[in-house]
Amino acid sequence: MAYGFPTIALAVPLGNYHNQGLEGGPDCRGPLGPAPEFVHVDDVEGQRKLCVALMRGKLPWRDPWKTVKARLKHNYRAYLDQL
Numbered sequence: 001m002a003y004g005f006p007t008i009a010l011a012v013p014l015g016n017y018h019n020q021g022l023e024g025g026p027d028c029r030g031p032l033g034p035a036p037e038f039v040h041v042d043d044v045e046g047q048r049k050l051c052v053a054l055m056r057g058k059l060p061w062r063d064p065w066k067t068v069k070a071r072l073k074h075n076y077r078a079y080l081d082q083l
Helices: 041-054 066-082
Strands: none
Touching: none
């Protein structure tokens, strides 16, 4: 993204990550048994709101990646001998 490549990534936090029901609960086979993954509807709604906001035209920045690009260039020079 910092260099103009079209990019997209979305992530919504999962409950019972990797199907581990650490506290038990509905549909869990025991305190540490497998359980279905789920997402919270508020997290999905927050993701939707973020996507809608980022698609608006004329957002208030000229070069939102300026500091990221500077950091990447600095790190590249700093670690070039290790590449």
